[in-house]
Amino acid sequence: MSSTPLDSPATARRALSGPALIGLVAAALVAVALPVFTSGYVVYIANLLLVFVVLCLGLHIVIGETGQFSMAHAAFYGIGIYASALANRAVDLPYPVAMLFGALVAGAVGLFIGALALRMRDIYLALATFAFGEAMQWVFANWDSVTNGPNGLRISPARFGPIDILSDKQAYPFVLFFCLVMIGLTVAISRSRLGRSFRAVRESEVAAMAMGIDVRRARIVSFGLSAAIAGFAGGMFGLFQTFIHPDSLGFQTTILVLTMVVVGGLGSIAGAIGGAIVFGLISEVLRQAPQYQEIIYGAILILFMMYAPRGLFAFIGDRIREARHGR
Amino acid sequence: MDLQLALIFLQQGIASGLVSGSVYALLALAIVVIFKTSDVPNFAQGEVFMAAGYVALYLFVFQKMPIWVVLPATLAIAFLAMALFRRFVLDQVAKSAKDLVYLVIATLGLSYVLKGLVRRTGFGDTPRSFPALVSTDSVMIGQASVTMLDLAIFGAAVTVMAAFFWMFNYTKTGRAMRAVGMNPKAAQLVGVDLRRCHMLIWGLSGVISAIAALLISPKILMTADMGSIVMLAFAAAIVGGFSSLPGAVVGGFVIGIVENMVGLFISSRAIVLAPFLAILIVLVLRPQGLFGGKLTIKKV
Numbered sequence: 001m002s003s004t005p006l007d008s009p010a011t012a013r014r015a016l017s018g019p020a021l022i023g024l025v026a027a028a029l030v031a032v033a034l035p036v037f038t039s040g041y042v043v044y045i046a047n048l049l050l051v052f053v054v055l056c057l058g059l060h061i062v063i064g065e066t067g068q069f070s071m072a073h074a075a076f077y078g079i080g081i082y083a084s085a086l087a088n089r090a091v092d093l094p095y096p097v098a099m100l101f102g103a104l105v106a107g108a109v110g111l112f113i114g115a116l117a118l119r120m121r122d123i124y125l126a127l128a129t130f131a132f133g134e135a136m137q138w139v140f141a142n143w144d145s146v147t148n149g150p151n152g153l154r155i156s157p158a159r160f161g162p163i164d165i166l167s168d169k170q171a172y173p174f175v176l177f178f179c180l181v182m183i184g185l186t187v188a189i190s191r192s193r194l195g196r197s198f199r200a201v202r203e204s205e206v207a208a209m210a211m212g213i214d215v216r217r218a219r220i221v222s223f224g225l226s227a228a229i230a231g232f233a234g235g236m237f238g239l240f241q242t243f244i245h246p247d248s249l250g251f252q253t254t255i256l257v258l259t260m261v262v263v264g265g266l267g268s269i270a271g272a273i274g275g276a277i278v279f280g281l282i283s284e285v286l287r288q289a290p291q292y293q294e295i296i297y298g299a300i301l302i303l304f305m306m307y308a309p310r311g312l313f314a315f316i317g318d319r320i321r322e323a324r325h326g327r
Numbered sequence: 328m329d330l331q332l333a334l335i336f337l338q339q340g341i342a343s344g345l346v347s348g349s350v351y352a353l354l355a356l357a358i359v360v361i362f363k364t365s366d367v368p369n370f371a372q373g374e375v376f377m378a379a380g381y382v383a384l385y386l387f388v389f390q391k392m393p394i395w396v397v398l399p400a401t402l403a404i405a406f407l408a409m410a411l412f413r414r415f416v417l418d419q420v421a422k423s424a425k426d427l428v429y430l431v432i433a434t435l436g437l438s439y440v441l442k443g444l445v446r447r448t449g450f451g452d453t454p455r456s457f458p459a460l461v462s463t464d465s466v467m468i469g470q471a472s473v474t475m476l477d478l479a480i481f482g483a484a485v486t487v488m489a490a491f492f493w494m495f496n497y498t499k500t501g502r503a504m505r506a507v508g509m510n511p512k513a514a515q516l517v518g519v520d521l522r523r524c525h526m527l528i529w530g531l532s533g534v535i536s537a538i539a540a541l542l543i544s545p546k547i548l549m550t551a552d553m554g555s556i557v558m559l560a561f562a563a564a565i566v567g568g569f570s571s572l573p574g575a576v577v578g579g580f581v582i583g584i585v586e587n588m589v590g591l592f593i594s595s596r597a598i599v600l601a602p603f604l605a606i607l608i609v610l611v612l613r614p615q616g617l618f619g620g621k622l623t624i625k626k627v
Contacts, residue, residue, distance in 0.1 A: 009529055067428055114606065120615040121569065126431065127561050128606055130370075134558060135603035142596065202426075255439065262432060291447060298439025302416060303431040309424035 031176060035169045042221030044168045050179040053231050053276040055257045056327060057186045057263070060272040067202030069126035069160045074253035075136035075228040076106040080234020081122040081244050082140070082147055085155045088238070093164075095158040099178070105223050106231025114223035115169065117217055125223065131233060135250055140246035145204075145245050152245035155238050171240035181228060186269055189225065198214030198222050256283060259297050262304050265311020274313055335470045335610050340587040342471035347621040349484035353539035355567065355575035356488060357532040360495070363570050364528050367417075367430045371610020373557025379405045379537035380544045380553070381450055384457055386424065388451075389407040389627055401533050401541065408534030414439060418522065438554070439523035448552045451591035452549035457541070480542045488576055491531070495572060495625075504528055505611045559586065562602035566609050568616025577617060 035043050055077060062070045070076075084102030088094045093101060117128035140147050147153050157164040158171070162299045165171045189195050200208040206214050237244075264275020286293050308315035354372060360490035361369050377541055386392045392400070420433045439544040445451055461479040465472045495501040507524050515521050547553065563582040567574025589601045609616060 051456075063428060067426060069428070069431065083447065116610045119610060123362075123366075124565065124569075124610065124614075126368060127565060128603075128610065131558055131562065131603040131606050133556075135600050138599045256436070258432070266428070292443070294439045294443030294446065296443075297444060298436045302433050302440065303435030305429045305436065306416060306419045306423065309420070309429050 007114045014299075026081045026295055035172045039167050043172050044280075044297055045239070046289070047168055047175045049277055049280040050175045050234050051262060052257065052274050053179055053184045054233035054236060055230055056256055056260050056272040056276040057182055057269070058233065059199070059225045059257050059261050060095060060267075060269060061186065061228035061229065062223050064267040064269075064272065065190060065198040065202065066219060068122060069250070070129050070130035070221060070223060070226055071126055071254055072133035072136065073226075073230050073257050074249045074251065075129075075133045076110060076230035077234045077237075077253070078136060078140055078244075078246070078249035079106040079109060080231030081155075081237055081249075081314060082153070082234075083231070085244075086233035087148065087158055092159075095160050095235075095239070098158075099232060099238075102235040102238075103228045103232035106234070107228030110227025111220060111224035114220040114227075118219050118223070122219065122317065125219070130251075135247055137250045140249055147246065150246065152243055155242050157242070158239045169242050174239055175236055178232070178239075181208050182232065183269070183273065186229070190269060191225060194218075195219065228304065255301075259300055262301060263312050265314050266309065268311070268314075271311045271313060275311065331518045336591045337588075338471040339530075340591050341478075341584055342473050344584030344587040345580055346480055346583070347586065348471065348563075349481050350539045350543045350579075351559045351563045351582050352576045352579025353484055353487065353535050353542075355540075355563035355579045356491065356572060357535040358560055359564050359567070359569060359572060359575040360504075360528060360535075361532050362564075363432070363572075364504055365417075365525065366427055366451075367432045367434060368508070368561070369532070370431065370557075371388070371434045371441065372439040372532070372560065373554030374441035374503050375405065375409060376532055376536040376540045376557065377549075377554035377556075378408075378445055379533070379550065380457065380540035380549055381445050381448070382431040383537075383541055383544070384450060384455070385448075387457070388455075397597075398541065402537050403539035406530040410530035412528035414522065414526050417525075429463035440488060442551055442554065451549065451551035454535035456546070457544035458549055459545035465543075466599060475547060483538070483542055487535065489500065492537065492572060500527065531625045558602045559583075565606050566616055568618040571616070571618035574616055574618030581617075 002128075031046075034046055055073060058071065058076075059073050062068050080099075080102035082102075083105040084095075084098040087098035087101045088095050091098075113128060113132055115219070117125040134312065141150050143149070158174075159165075165174070197208065197213045200211060200213055201215050201218045208215055260275040260279040261272050262275070263279045264273065265271030283293075286296060287292050304311070342460055347457070354376060354409070358369055358372050361367060382404050383397055386397045386400055403521065416433055416437070417430055420429050423429075459476050461476045463474045463476050465474050466478070493506060503514065503519045503524055506517070506519055507521060507528075511521060511574075513522075559582050560579070563578035564575050566581055567576070567578030569575075582602065585605055586598055586601045590598050
């Protein structure tokens with residue numbers, strides 16, 4: 001196993017050379033051309049995957065960069081969905097502004113929970129968010145006047161000034177654009193002083209403190225950012241989806257996102273993106289066999305932790321390297 | 328609500344709270360004893376509890392085994408499953424990645440595997456209850472009505488907790504466990520077998536969860552989702568400061584009583600929110616918990 005387990009900007013730059021770059025360009029071309037030559041269903045799945053990419057980026061910030069747990073990712077996602085849908089319709093904000101509003105609400109709630117939970121042990125964040133996720137699902141299912149309770153809420157089409165977005169294909173360019181913006185933002189955060197302080201906290205609390213980093217503040221900020229990004233993903237979901245049910249905002253979804261991040265490789269942005277796409281497709285296939293879903297998710301989490309803690313891509317890379325060196 | 332009724336509710340709430348609280352206390356104890364020694368909050372504790380309940384149900388109802396076989400068999404299976412998970416899964420995880428995060432994710436994985444497996448068996452499709460071994464005739468204590476079964480649950484839970492306490496505080500094995508919790512390397516230097524000690528702790532924690540399941544399953548409808556009461560156990564552990572065994576027990580009773588009070592005085596629909604609110608209140612007012620001492624930062 002190589003000695004640098006987690007991406008530093010140096011490894012990120014190295015990954016952008018030669019074949020990787022060609023692959024990236026090819027992926028970009030496919031992504032842009034997708035709605036031209038495929039059916040509505042494929043575009044719908046692509047939209048969904050892009051939303052999951054953003055959810056994974058959010059979870060990456062808190063778990064990959066800072067080494068903290070958020071067990072309420074689906075709750076922040078839900079807050080973003082409801083807040084941006086309502087802001088778009090009830091207050092008639094233009095949709096991009098409504099999405100920002102959703103992200104702000106989710107981020108503010110995240111900061112509040114984080115500030116409370118991180119007063120003691122860092123593991124309290126995991127427990128408090130675990131409970132918060134359950135509580136929020138209950139709120140989504142019972143706050144009838146806002147969420148239409150257990151019947152689910154019909155999300156009216158996203159409104160950009162005079163235009164209403166009515167189909168998946170229409171929404172796709174916007175979803176893709178916002179996803180790229182979020183990837184750019186996450187990379188920027190990760191390479192900034194803030195991102196470095198997150199990783200310092202993850203590696204050693206004591207050493208980080210000695211460097212003059214406010215450990216508690218770094219943790220709270222990272223959690224708040226993660227919640228805001230999840231909320232933004234909720235806004236993206238509202239761009240193309242017409243219906244939201246509280247059942248899809250429970251712990252199950254948090255675990256799905258966590259599994260994606262784990263499959264891609266904890267601690268790397270490329271991993272979070274790749275994991276969202278690879279495992280997003282796998283989970284779409286798994287829909288055929290719902291009775292095995294839980295066992296498979298659980299087994300993947302355990303096996304990856306045991307044998308491939310750096311994720312699928314690093315695991316394959318290691319095997320290829322070993323084969324080349326004839327071992 | 329007049330005073331008379333409020334008093335009756337109060338007594339009933341405390342009595343019922345102590346009964347359900349004893350189950351939360353057992354589960355919180357199981358969580359805290361693992362956290363104290365491994366620093367891992369075991370997110371699979373609720374599913375271990377649930378799976379143990381189904382093992383007992385399977386042996387007793389479907390295999391028609393006599394109860395004096397079912398009880399020890401269930402406890403032994405719970406012990407083995409948890410000890411082996413520690414030995415073969417978590418030791419491997421710890422070997423391939425140093426960070427705690429990875430161990431915690433592995434426990435989340437276990438919770439999903441267990442839940443999925445139980446669902447696959449199909450026993451959980453129709454909610455059922457484990458047959459009660461003690462009569463369910465009710466008795467009055469003050470103005471609160473409880474059943475003989477309730478008293479048995481409370482008594483058994485307190486006995487188990489006392490036995491565990493004694494083991495943890497006064498036997499050589501218990502001393503070794505506490506030493507591992509304080510400083511694993513130093514414990515190893517004075518001759519504690521770390522691997523065996525961890526297996527024993529995880530195994531015992533499985534046994535405690537199984538006992539909790541055996542005690543409560545005659546009173547509730549069992550489903551594959553019944554492990555979600557672990558939420559209340561986590562809340563109990565936080566109330567107790569998360570690393571204190573007496574704290575976990577007291578926290579369990581507090582959460583049980585609060586839960587019942589919320590159900591009686593406010594609304595049974597609000598019960599779901601009780602654990603979160605309890606965690607929130609503790610974090611605001613007394614973040615170190617009722618029994619938590621000062622927190623010390625572990626060195627690098």
